Amino acid sequence: MxxxxxxxxxxxxxxxxxxxxxxxxxxxxxxxxxxxxxxxxxxxxxxxxSSAARALSGATAKAVGLALCRPARILGIEPFFMELISGVEAELSARSYALTLQVVADQAAEIAVYRRWWAERRVDGVFVCDLRLDDARVPVLEELRLPAVVIGGPGHTGTLASVWSDDAAALVETVEYLVALGHRRIARVGGLPELLHTRLRTEAFERVCRDLGLAGAVTVPSDYSGEEGARATRRLLSSPNRPSAVIYDNDVMAIAGLSVAQEMGLAVPGDLSIVAWDDSPLCQLVHPPLTALGRDIPAYGAQAARHLLAAIAGEPVGTLQDETAHLTPRGSTAPPRGSTAPPRER
Amino acid sequence: MxxxxxxxxxxxxxxxxxxxxxxxxxxxxxxxxxxxxxxxxxxxxxxxxSSAARALSGATAKAVGLALCRPARILGIEPFFMELISGVEAELSARSYALTLQVVADQAAEIAVYRRWWAERRVDGVFVCDLRLDDARVPVLEELRLPAVVIGGPGHTGTLASVWSDDAAALVETVEYLVALGHRRIARVGGLPELLHTRLRTEAFERVCRDLGLAGAVTVPSDYSGEEGARATRRLLSSPNRPSAVIYDNDVMAIAGLSVAQEMGLAVPGDLSIVAWDDSPLCQLVHPPLTALGRDIPAYGAQAARHLLAAIAGEPVGTLQDETAHLTPRGSTAPPRGSTAPPRER
DNA sequence: CTGAAAGCGCTTACAG
DNA sequence: CTGAAAGCGCTTACAG
Incomplete structure (x- = not known):
């Protein structure tokens, strides 16, 4: 034909x-x-x-790019990216924009991809995920003048547009909720320490624990995998002053933590309360169902897409705050059991 | 710049x-x-x-397309697609091919996307997932002469190239394994009934159960969500002749089924054995860990990508069989408990 | 409101 | 081995 x-x-x-x-x-x-x-x-x-002819005549490529820098094992298990992509797509396809996806091994490869996309005029703009402190991608995108929306923050985005959600506030709310239940020893299993949002959560966690006079507010780092979630939980639960509540930076680790606790003969929530970030259907599949921090990730993606299209259109775009994750209490959190309550600080 | x-x-x-x-x-x-x-x-x-100039001069677009027709909720929770994409990407990026992703609402929208991609010369070829019986996409792609690799089969792919895995054989192996353990009442919670691979699994299940003289080999359909997995499990377990083993068409439903069984006071594997398709890290996060059917999905994606690139290059390509899923026995399967063994058929 | 023409940045026969 | 030129299919000033 x-x-x-x-x-x-x-x-x-x-x-x-x-x-x-x-x-x-x-x-x-x-x-x-x-x-x-x-x-x-x-x-x-x-x-x-023809998209090629159109792009060649100076019009736009009608495509935007998303580079993902996570190993396959982690990408598959985290619903976050697919949900984000769904939301992004909904907005893009309504305006006949295509999404070009690339999985990269590391930041250097990701930067090379941006340079190539730019030289090839393959995309009109890009999304930037997993923002780091002093992120090397930011100055490169600024130099290329490639429209970009950073999905993350606040701050550390240079002159690039961004959308972000206030994780620090959500974390504070969670700690206050646990303290209201009577918890005094709260620990956290965090995500990749080099990611900005992990850092912001960790700082917020330490700050609120200090403010509330909680001792031993430790964060154990991880790579988001179930294995590391399990290992971190084992370490926390076998420490002399084990926590009565643990906050996990994703759902998979929280589920792994739940398993470990049950394996060690600790009742959830009797002996240990568990809170998961990234509320997902998985959180309601386990027993007890997990208290979780959730928000509408497809909507977040749609917001980012609208922002990027505006940036491509040359509109002035800045920093956009999306909704803050909200806590949904479920069966995995309760007041700490009297018998196992930590000794009162003195 | x-x-x-x-x-x-x-x-x-x-x-x-x-x-x-x-x-x-x-x-x-x-x-x-x-x-x-x-x-x-x-x-x-x-x-x-410039990719545009290159594409316009009659060379290739150096891009291939993947349209996904699943709701966001399901897409996010199934590791399958992200793992597939990872494998596809590894192969594509090694040859500087881009992947264009599009999430669509239904088959009609998907067909419209193929026609648009073709008219726009945006992609050199496409992957086709979730093959159905008498799939309307097949004749359209044939008519457009758009190189395509169907991920699924066998059969029903018209003249299109395809990669497939022998799900029927894997299912037979699973049933034989359960029968060897002593199970006589085996049920199945299947995937979307309109998908070809669901149909092939269902037929294989019915055939092997008949051959082995097992009665009540029922398949309950579902949409792959945890909710439907839970509902189907509840229905199966409250029937008068409840099964002593259930096979689930994905990991999420198996985990939901495990929860339901435990909720109903049934011990796993004592009172109920559970087998999950799509072995994933999730299967090892729950208690007991799930016996599962797994295979290397990124490798499957890489295979599909190589096949598509060969088709685009004009090489004669046909049907390619990938490895068959293999069963990994874990804690969720065991001989049925004597007291709850089903009455002997007479 | 419409037509003829240049130009985007490549690839690829075609002469030399 | 190299250079000059046509052409891919659009968009967009520029005349009419």
Whole structure:
């Protein structure tokens, strides 16, 4: 089957190629009647402008890029990215933008991908995930003047646009909730320490624990995998002053932690309360169901996509705050059991 | 920053644009010394050929497409697609191919996406997931002559290339394993009934149960969600002749089933054995860890990608069988407890 | 409101 | 082995 071109449409409509182009792009230069006739013919013969020709004539590539820098094992198990992508897609496809996805091994490879995309004019803009402190990607994207939206923050985004959610506030709320239940020994299994949002959560955790006079507010780092979640939990639970509550930086580690606790003969929530970030259907599949911090990730992705399209359109874009994760109490949290309550601080 | 073009490279190298093109594409027409010099200059000034210009000159778009037709909720929770994408990417990026991802609402939308991609010349080929019986996408792709690799089968792929895995054999192995343990009442919670691989599994299940003289080999359909897995399990376990073993078509439903069993006071594996498809890290996070059918999904994706690139290159490609899922016995399966053994058939 | 033409940045026959 | 040129299918000033 031969692909129809703009010339085919022009011939059948009895107009010039220019007229077809104007009609298709909603530009002035054709009468309303002609425009309608041209559109009908394009539709009839299944014409869509060649994205290559369009991009080459100085218009946009009508594509944006997303590079993901996580090993396959972790990518698969974290619902976050797929949910984010779903939300991004919903917004993009409504405006006929394509999403170009690339899985990369490390930051250097990711930067190389940005440079290549830019040189190839393959994308009009990019999303940046997993922001780090002094992130090397930020100055590169600024230098290339490639429109970008950082998914994360606040801060450390240079002059790039960004969307973020206040994890620190959510963490404080969680600690206060646990303290209200009577917990005094709270620990945390954190995500990758080099990620900014991990750092922000850790700082908020230490601050609120200090403010509330809680001792031993330790954060054990991890790579988000179930194995590390289990290992961290074992370490925490076998320490002399074991915590009565643990906050996990993702759902998978929380579920692993729940297993470990049960394995060690500790009742949840009787002996140990558990809170998971990234509330997902998984949290409700286990017993007891997990108290979790959740928010609408597809909506977050949609927000990021709108922001990026605005940046590409040349609109002034800055920092956009999305909703803060909210706590959904479920069966995995309760007041600490009297018999196992930690000794009162003195 | 101005993007370098082939003319910039040609000028600095003191050769024609044609020579640069030949050098870059490994074509004859330039001496080895000149080629090396040109490549060095391209590297130095960060030149990559414009994908649009390249695509427009009749070369390929250097991109392939993947349309996913599942709701966000399900996409996120199934590690399958992200693992598949990881494997696909590994192969594509090694050959500088981009992956264009699109989430669609239904088959009609998916077909529209294929037609648009084709008309726009946006991709050189596509992957087709979730094959159905009499799948409407197959004749469309044949008509468009858009290179495609169906991920699924066997059969029902028309003249399209495909990669598949023998789910029927894996299912038979699983049933035989359960029967060897002493189970006589085996049920199954299946995936979406309209998907071909669900159908093939169901047929294999019914066949092997008939061959082995097992009664009540029922398959309850589902949408792969934890909720439906839980509902189906409740229904199965409260039937008068409840099964002593259940096979689930994915890991999430198996975990939900485990929860339901424990909720209903049934011991796993004492009162109920559980087997999950799609062995994933999740299966080892729960208690007891789940006996599961697994295979290397990133490798499957890589295989599919190689196959698609071969099809795009015009090589004759057909049907490729990938490894069959293998059963990993873990704590969720055991001989049925004597007291709860089903009455002997007579 | 419409038509003829240049130009985007490549690839690829075609001469030399 | 190299250079000059056509052409891919659009968009967009520029004349009419």
């Amino acid at each position: 031969k692909r129809p071109t703009i010339a085919d449409v022009a011939r059948r409509a009895g107009v010039s190629k220019g007229a077809v182009s104007y009609a298709l792009n909603g530009q002035p230069g054709v009468s309303e009647a002609t425009r309608r006739r041209i559109l009908a013919i394009a539709e009839e013969i299944g014409f869509s402008p | 101005k993007r370098p073009t082939i003319a910039d490279v040609a000028r600095r190298a003191g050769v024609s644009k044609g020579a640069v093109s030949y050098a870059l594409n490994g074509q004859p027409g330039v001496s080895e010394a000149t080629r090396r010099r040109i490549l060095a200059i391209a590297e130095e000034i960060g030149f990559s050929p």
